[in-house]
Amino acid sequence: ADINSIAILTPEQGTDFGWNQQGVEGAKAAGKATGVKVVTAENLGYGDVRPTLRELAEDGNTLLIAHASGYNTAAPEIGAEAKVKVAIVDSPAAMKKDAIVDYTASGHAGAYLAGHLAAKMSRTGTVGIVVSGEPPSWNAQSVAFAQGVKAEKPSMTIRYAVIGPAAYSDAAGGKRVTESLIAAGADIIFGQGNGSSFGMLQAVETTKATDGGKVFFIDVIGDKTSIDKGFLLSSVLWNLTPVYTAMIEDIKADKFGTRNYGISLADGSVSLLKTKQIPDDVWKSVMDIRDKMVKGDLKVEPKFDAASVHALVSQLN
Amino acid sequence: MSVEVQDPSADGQAAAKNNGLASRRLLTDRLQLIGLSIGPLVAAILVASLILIAMGVNPVDYYTYIVNRGLLSPSGIEATLTRMGPLLLIAAGLIVAFRAGIWNLGGDAQFLLGASVVAALAPVLTGYMPVWLVLIVTLVIGAIIGALWSLVPALLRARQGVNEIITTMMMSFLGISFSNVLVKIFFLDPATNVPQTRTLPVEDRLPRLFDTTISSGVLIGLVAILIVHYVMAKTAFGLKLKIVGANAKAAVHAGLSVSALTIGVFAISAGFSGLSGAVAVLGQYGNVRADWNPAYTLTIVPLVFLARFNGFATIAYVFLFSVLSIGSESAARRLGVPNYFTLVTMAILLILLGITEMLDQKRRESRRT
Amino acid sequence: MTLLTAAFLTALLAGAITAGIPLLLAGLGEQLSEKTGVLNIGIEGMMLAGAYLGFLVAWKTDSVFLGFVGGAGGGMLVAAIMALLCVRFGLNQIVIGIALTLGAEGATAMLHYFQFAQTYPRLGAISSLPIPLLADIPVLGPALFNRPPIVYIALLLVAVFAYVYRKTYWGIALQAAGDKPAALDSSGVSVLGIRSVAVLLTGALVGLGGGFMAIVGAGIFVPFMTNGNGFIGIVLAMLARGRPLWVLGGAALFGACLSLTTALQVAGVDIPTDVIQMLPFAAVMGVLVMLGRKANLPSALGAAYVRGAR
Amino acid sequence: MTLSSQPADDAEPLAKPIVSLKSVTKRFPGIVANDSISIDFFPGEVHVLLGENGAGKSTLVSMLSGLQQPSEGSIAVDGTEMPIASPQKALSLGIGTVFQHSMLVPSLTLIDNVNLGGSWWKTPDREAIAKRMEETALSIGVEVNPAAITSSLSLGEQQQAEIVRALMRGSRFLILDEATAMLTPKDAEKLGQLMRRLVAQGLAVIFITHKLNEAVAYGDRISVLRLGRKVGALGPDELKSLGPEAATKEIIRLMFGSNGNQAAETTRAAGSARPLVTATDPLLEILALEVDDDSVPVTGIELKIGAGEIVGIAGIDGNGQKQLSEALAGQRPVKNGRIYLDGQPIEDLPIGARRHRGLRYVTDDRLGEGTVGAFPVSINLLLKQIGEAPFWRSGIEQGGAIAENARKQVKDYDIRTPDIETPAGKLSGGNIQKLLLARELTGSARAVIFAKPTYGLDLNNIAASRRRIREAADGGKAVIVLSTELDELIELSDRIAVMSQGRIVGIVENDGDARQKIGEFMSGVAA
Ligand SMILES: Nc1ncnc2c1ncn2[C@@H]1O[C@H](COP(=O)(O)OP(=O)(O)OP(=O)(O)O)[C@@H](O)[C@H]1O
Ligand SMILES: Nc1ncnc2c1ncn2[C@@H]1O[C@H](COP(=O)(O)OP(=O)(O)OP(=O)(O)O)[C@@H](O)[C@H]1O
């Protein structure tokens, strides 16, 4: 089928070095690669997106990418009503021929690797996970990270804390909770949050580990290298470009709605960021694990619910 | 603390009766009135335009987009009207409360709890009864839940005189968290990873009006606010509430049961907020997600004040607000302005409307003989 | 590895204080306005403006001190609009308060978008001022007595205001402005003057709280970062019924609950954060239910003063 | 003797006026409150301002104290024209004012109320101020408790404190606007003597009162206002040469024109005309009544009032009168005891039910609780009948019936209002009182409680109110009148009970020597 333009809707401004930015940039890159125009509707919040969805449909966009789990009820409904194709997250079962696809992106494989990396690099034997909320994709990464840590070194201690419900922009809370985890012994922080993640980063930059050494930060989704001050250890990078590109091509090939999409280590849409903080030998051994996972010798199942995270971190301690 | 607001309609009547005004004066009055209602809008647009120009955006384009989207395009006006439904219900509740001198600022939790419970029940109930009955039952339940959440502040205020600004705000913070607990733990849709309630299918929701996407929630809202307006203006009950609000000592002196009325006001006001939550879920959203909180109350409070608790003026302000919020998202997107600008526009408009309201008050005062 | 180390307890206590200070300043600020009869609903906006400007100045000048001055200035800027519109011109305080909050949210988010969204600059560690002897007490010492000077200043402000309210002519005038402005006016003191100064100082206090949040609390500015702290400040002020010490108590309660949330989670106790989040509010409601304290708000609260009006 | 409207007071002494009003006009929207008034105020004189309610006395005061600015004309101080732009300016010129309505902050102590104008950065020396306050009070023969929270004091005590405060501010020009309204006759007399002492020291005093005997007794010079104009004046010489009797007559003529005399006559004459009612079966019976209160608990009240009987309750303000009347009306819980109306106990009934049984209460707090100021006269007339037919049917307002009722009441009770839709708060005090009387006396009233029924009213309105009270009794109702004015009670009552510290300390028949017996009860001589 013909496709001239697509639109992506994000809940926050696409300048967060994270979820929103990755969505916007991925869509733009996919559009460039396939010659399709991309409309971005950013900072729509988590409330009523139906009017925007309808307008974008009226404007002639063939595909609406609803880039927030909060949009996964509204988008299919408007898609059906306005007869446009929609892509949503966190609802694989909603797939429908010519109408709905899901791209529940999960960086859990990358997070698993990050867990190995963290365990190898930790001096204190304790690592921390800080999240600003508990959406499914973050839960999956939290679980996988913890599993990776334990797989690398079973004696490791893992501390987990949520800043507060929906504390996405609570930078001060991010810093406060991170400092507590550092005080509890963590010298590596695996942080997931939007605005709040900058508070976590600042905490890492300004707080010493209990052994008096440096604390490192492992980020998710985006690449904060450009704003790093030497504390960024790694990041579970996502690349949504292949996902969106595949969607567009499937539309062109009239195959839209026959499969869901995801990101994976295999096609490079999930990867671990190499920074100069990671010694080469450590990096190499992590990459060996990655290769095993790509080959299928090692499987990590994503767990998306918060209960799994809580069960895991309390059982691990 | 006192809320001192005069009913403009009653005022106008009195003024008209009092003086046999010359027709010339009537004309200047009309002109003044038109100036006072259009003026702030124009001024707000001008101030906002300056900021737009500073950002390198053509203000004419920006406002054309807003009007086109929020008012003139079919789907835009449909969205505007649909958005009004829950807002009008919240406004109706606030009018009742403020008229009676009660500061129910806990609307957000009353809304959310109503919404959550209704969202959890409605999809289940459809298995047991016809859809129309489900809708009626759940609307009532939403209102009851909202009212229940105001019970503690109501009793504290009625029995012990505990200030309700504090208690309703407390209960609001508490209720927002509680609603999240309900959704995340008890009302969870097992079929999805996302912490949210089951979803009421589109065809089971409140009917849409005619052949459009307008939810009939807007009708419920309009009816509610008109009823409130009528009750406040014309009935003994409304008058009693107004007396409690205007002079509680006089209400006691006149033998009104102030504590019963207070509890009644809380129940009605919070009931409308709960009903608003039900209408939002049944008419638009279909479910409730964890951590969702549109926080409508705080946006509606100033509008209700600017309308001086008058039902018709409230409808006008809510309409204006909805046009602006629907239209400006579109305009911002098309012109590459960050959507945050909508907040700034809203602030400028509120301030200028506030100035107008004050000037208008002065005008009435100086005319009164 | 055991969790109850001195370091962890210290971090929790320090975290509670860091989270409590903005609430304390917001509550003290609101209390000052309310005392004079101005219901200041706009402090969330003042706080945000203080956070933005405080961060901007601290980052540009590399001076934490100037940052706090900037934070107070940012709050005062918004407060000046409130003083002009609500005190001088008598506009509805609720309408303007909410408008200012919305406006400050939008404006600071836009400024952030244009200035920082590509770089997210962050401040370095804030140096602290240990208080001799006291700083050496285990846990308590480092959490309480080895902090940036602004922490001590904020705590000292509680005593200052308690003193001002009880002991000075100004304190008497403040109370009169809120309780019976006409009496103050006829005694030759300008009601609008007293109220304007109070609102401006509220802006300064609240802005300082916002600045603290950005400079000490987060080390960065992000949009909407005050996260409703201003509104909790309003509640604290009303609960405190004019007494600064009660604001301190309330702020401490909220700060402690936040740290408790973290502590329980880190200890692996599986209670939803939402439930723990309810604790301070539930506690206060419980106290209100049991004590049933009468409001006792200034009688002219929320009403504009016009000389000779009747 | 001539009384021109702009008296030149020709034979005036060498003293120059401290303050002069020169053709001062003050307009409010739709009303000229002061119309081209010229008056000189001399040191060493008590200058009495007289006039009906609404004549413009307080407006004049507000311009002298800097609260209002003249619309036209000017004010000269010590001979030089000088705008009094703010209260601060007035104070700095030595103009001290005790306003008609309290200007104390209720939540502060008296000490802090004295401190209101202090330099903000300073710390008041509260002990010294308290001491000075006590001394000042002593010098005028009153007692104050400087450390008391203002709101805990009676209105009379507050007014005394305000006078003390004005003196402490070192005024050389003292304005007392209806300062005796709240005082007992004894305290009023003390204040009068104080004014005399002050002017002897060279101060100028403006004294506003509705009590002509006070005007004549303490005034050196009298100016009379009517409808905003100065309609006459009596200089010191004229006052002296006329003597009290003739001066009073002349003043009444000036104030009310020709019909004024009638008003005054009826006021004075009517009392004795009433035949004493011999108690029949009591209609309203109060037995061993106890009422809780933080400051003045009421105990052991026993009263029986027959149909057609008027029982007065005398006593200094703040001795439980308010608590008693509120408990009778049902606004305050009864702790112990019984109240029978027509033989039925009513002490547990709510306010509305008591009203239905025929109990009525005319409150003295006319604006605070008696009316809702922002609401129209028509609604205020029905404030205690909301929802009742024919004014409401099935809860819906019946505009016609409400308006008809209002028009009838406005006519029957001579309520002067521009319109029945006019907000009640805009009416003058006298007319608000008529509104309350209309509301309480219509319908099937059986027993009526009047609290300070003529407080703050001018002579005409006083006469009208007293006539209504007598009519009520003559119509077979049981009547209680609570008043601090002994003359009023003696004029109206059949029997007079004396209240002190929450108890009835004695009941006397209103015969020839009632006044003396009451005085004995009040001062505790006859216990
Ligand atoms: N704010 C106002 N604006 C316009 N007119 C007013 C205002 N307040 C009062 N009035 C007018 O003032 C008059 C009453 O003034 P005031 O309260 O001094 O009455 P009063 O002196 O007690 O009169 P009365 O003789 O009836 O006791 C009324 O005629 C009323 O119409
Ligand atoms: N602030 C005001 N706004 C409008 N009208 C006013 C105001 N103050 C006074 N007036 C009007 O001025 C007139 C004179 O009122 P004023 O209070 O001076 O009377 P007064 O002689 O002191 O009466 P009273 O004996 O009852 O105290 C009244 O009719 C009143 O309506």
Ligand SMILES: [Mg+2]
């Ligand atoms: Mg007066």
Ligand SMILES: [Mg+2]
């Ligand atoms: Mg009067």
